Amino acid sequence: MIRTFLIASLLATTPAMAQTKAHALTDPMTPDTVAVYDPVRAEADYIRREVMVPMRDGVKLFTVVVMRKGTKDGPMLLTRTPYNAGGATTRNRAQKIEEILPVMDAEFVNDGYIRVYQDVRGLYKSEGDYVMNRPLRGPINTTRVDHATDAYDTIDWLVKNVPESNGRVGITGSSYPGFTALMALIDPHPALKASVPQSPMVDGWMGDDWFHNGAFRTFAFDYIVGQTAKKGGGRVPYSDADQYEVFLKAGSTGDFVRKWGLDDFPAVRKFMEHPDYDQYWQEQALDKLLAKRKLTVPTMLVVGQWDQEDSYGAPAVYKALEPQDVNNDMVHLVIGPWRHSQVNYEAASLGALDFEGDTGLQFRKTVMKPFLDQHLKGGPKADTPPVMTYATGANRWERSDRWPVGPGKPLYLQPGKALAFTPAPAAGMTSYVSDPAAPVPFVPPPYNGRDRAVWTTWLVTDQRFVATRPDVISYTTEVLTQEVHIAGQPMVDLFAATSGTDSDWVVKLIDVHPGEDSLHPKTAGMQLPIGIEIFRGRYAGSFETPAALVPGKVTNFKFGLPHVNHVFKPGHRIMVQVQSSLFPLYDRNPQTFVPNIFNAKAGDYAAATQSVAHGPGQASAIWLPIVP
Template sequence: MNTWIRSTLLTGIAVTLVGAAPVQNRPQVTPDMVQTGSDIPADWQAPQTGFDYVKKDVMIPMRDGVKLHTVIMIPKGAHDLPMVLERTPYNASGFAPNNAPKMKDAVWSGDTDWADGTHILVWQDIRGKYGSEGDYVMTRPPRGPLNPTQTDDTTDAYDTIDWLVKNVQGTNGRVGMIGSSYDGWTVAMALLDPHPALKVAAPESPMVDGWMGDDWFHYGAFRTGNLDYYVGQMTEAGSAPAMPRDTYDEYEYWLEGSVGDIAKKHGVDKLPFWQRLTAHPAYDAFWQLQAVDKMVADKPSSVPTIWLQGFWDQEDIYGAVHSWEALEKAGHGANNHLVIGPWWHSQINRSAWNLGPLKWNGDTAANFRQDELIPFFDQYLKDGAPTHKMPSAMIYNSAENHWDSFADWKANEDRTLTPLYLQADKRLAFDAPGVGGEDSYVSDPAKPVPYIQRPITSGDEDRWRTWLVQDQRFVADRQDVVSYTTPVLDKTVTIHGAPVADIFAKTTGTDSDFVVKLIDVYPATNPENPEMGGYQLPIAMDILRGRYRNSFSDPSPIPAGTVQEYKFRLPTVNYEVKPGHRIMVQIQSSLFPVYDRNPQKYVKNIFFAKPGDYQKATVSIEHGGTGKSAVLLPLAGG
């Protein structure tokens, strides 16, 4: 051993021995020091000193024994208060996220106006999601051919309400249901066999028919972003992240292959709902038996109901309007009301001073909630509440910037439609064209028309929410987009209802998509709002997959080079095109990547198209002669 090290060690030992303290007795351990069990008590609750409510988490049993996680917020001192229930797949606990002493501060924005101390608020996780037991099934079909069990979201709503009125202290035994999107669907399902205590309802932007015009498809064209939703919704009980991206621009990402290819790359093909959906690309019994508008008309309830929608709803623009129309046509208009506001998807539950560049007179969502929705609910939920009559239809006039009330708003089939004809030289007029003609463009699946300006980035909520009001000049110069425009108007054109695209066209391919946009073209200058000078504002637009031109349930190839009629309904509007403006109709064959690409060669199932199936095609829009293409307008008084 090194002499220095040895010397140092010996010196240290000596010092230690000389300076060592006398040995102490071992510390005494008392019973209160001993750790047993968990440090998380089973029944601990935070003190709620100064809180104006009591919050409860309960598990409510359903008829088959499955228990559903439910959050209940009860104003302190509650006596004879009604309950407002929302059933959701999006985390019931998240609707009351804040540990704040005041109920208004504890809830999310959509419930602030309800948290006034005069309502008991209830949120529930549906089966299999977040804190609830059971199996999750996407928009679980009602009991019957597609659901052989004895439970569905109708029975779960019934059982939940039954438990609430029997077990919640301080309630008057009356319940209202509300919810948007998927939560709006749960409201509609509850109406198929409502509990007697369910006194009023408001499905907001409800998912009603996923094939015709809500989340999954629009007239057969698939909405690609659903893949991210399926991964987030169906890979765990909570919420999973979206699919990973290896490109910045979504446009490039979705060009990598068919939707089926991308689904397989990310494991989406293993999800049961994806397998069911892709096995039924046409409107067969799988979709028809889940169409809620048909179900509520077949089994109408007596519950007073507001069917609520946004004009520019980028996700569920179809359901509320068609449900209300179905009930109205079936003779049940007296207790059903239609409301359409100037909103994006679910904006009714947030602030709504504007929609993109469009500015409103006040917060249209908050004003509606406070002045119309809550008073409408309260008249059925509270003794002595004032009567609050709602018109048959209450629809915002975006051009005039105010609400219009209608005692006789008609279902579209009951309206007289006026053709606005496509003409030679890209003109548009109410007069029928003379001799026939056509305008052609080349549609290339390798270079589809983007729905907003590129780059299109994943997670850009602001652009996603407002894409339906984006200025359409960004595609005006593309060679695969054709636009027809009226002269400057000298009088107002008022549109009440749903325009119908009636396009005659031929293609060199054997399949094709047709996107039709009805647009208000602003004057070239606008001194009060310069950025709106020349703005091309979409009033209504939609897409039809050409294979379904004759039948939604039985697709067929398009005969190449043969003129065919493509007729489909656009979203409902209440709009005035002012003097000095022009009306434009814009037509194209892709709207990407909101909708998947049509190969333009007929294949049995577009989800699984091969690279060689994607082909260029020349599309010719006919006008005049026997092919009088037009957009049919429901004009005021029609």
């Protein structure tokens, strides 16, 4: 009897029994919906708070604050995102903090950081109107608010309302959140002590998401539909079978827009109404806006060498801000061997390329976190170099005190499709016919751009699939007898003519691997692109005011390739490919000058003979930033 009583007493006082809720018998017709279910259980090792943070205009932004239980005097790391703050902080609905947050957060929350995610205004659970890439207050944004003011107001609220914090805030994020991290640097809150913008959207016309040197990137349409359609969104409802054929059959980009009802989207109309580099784009160019202000927040700009979406922004901002950095310790540049945003994931490989370990984790642990610890925790002082880049080809991290590291040296395009560091002795031309009816594909067809594996690796796709096309010229050096190490931005200095009145020029810098390589069988014979860029010919004289090209007249086209650190090894060759389309990544140039290419008619599309000049006075070249 006594034993029975003791067992009953113990059972009655166990935690599980103590927490059991008493429920009355349930009516069979009781509605089965509940208002809220909290997935964070008592055994969770973290605290997760959802709050609506007020902005200066009365709009409230949905914000999630996450920290490990017991956190005290913790620095706050903020990300302002259009990609669902709630989803980013409930990744696995787990009870461990590392499992509910993105992979990149583990090193921080395991060391006392408080992680904060916020929906930008107008998306997900935040109030207000969503304007894609909301411009800074000024000529094209006459409201009181922008991402700079929203960041300021958010930080002000956080330091006053998160008692577990030390009152110091850092901001980070990749792509669009990289853009918002940069916007926070304009009139920054005093508590903002560091910023790490990754692959930030900086200038959507010059070289980030929407245009490159005036050529339009068609993948923008799926993004716009997914971001801005409140109902029925997701993506444009065409077949995934082969987007090369889908866009080709549609006609002009404007025809494609009208066919799929995309002209109902204000963001699409803005693109079509501003095909040139007018005030609309110039007032959004963050590198120019930041250059006009004094940098007061230590900033680390991060980008991937093979970033397929936002390769332009980080180096452009570094170039704009570096002249202010008199002590070489306020603005830093990091270039890793990554695709877009790969810095925040596993990064031991990309396509056929293998690196020395997980380069993303290496960066986060040995570069980014010490940098943030110094500024958000008050020390110790980090050994942060002004520039940190990964030398692909040699597979090593390198530190330098400036960027570019090497001075420019011309590699000349030669007759007979040769490539050499000495100019051609005589003038001449190498020609091909570019036909908009059969544009050069940017990846091997059939092309499904919604296949993530294809999209994330197209910049490292073996270029042998186009090297023998008659509308692609492949200039190649002799086999290298010593390494050629470049660190900076290769610059295109192309002298060329067209029989049309407009033309695109695509230039690729390529590392040709030896055909036999038993140590590296995945890359044997590969034509590995180191940098690819396009230039719309109508802008040779002015980005703001396009003009027709004069048929047959040689024009000098100057533009940059993406910034790289790469070693061309002995036994390899350097190749430069020149072509006039990269489809359907970029819209087709009709090769007949029209006021707005979005609205080109079927009769405007015409084949043209393209001629690349070489020799004295017209020495086409790629200027390589060669490390001495």
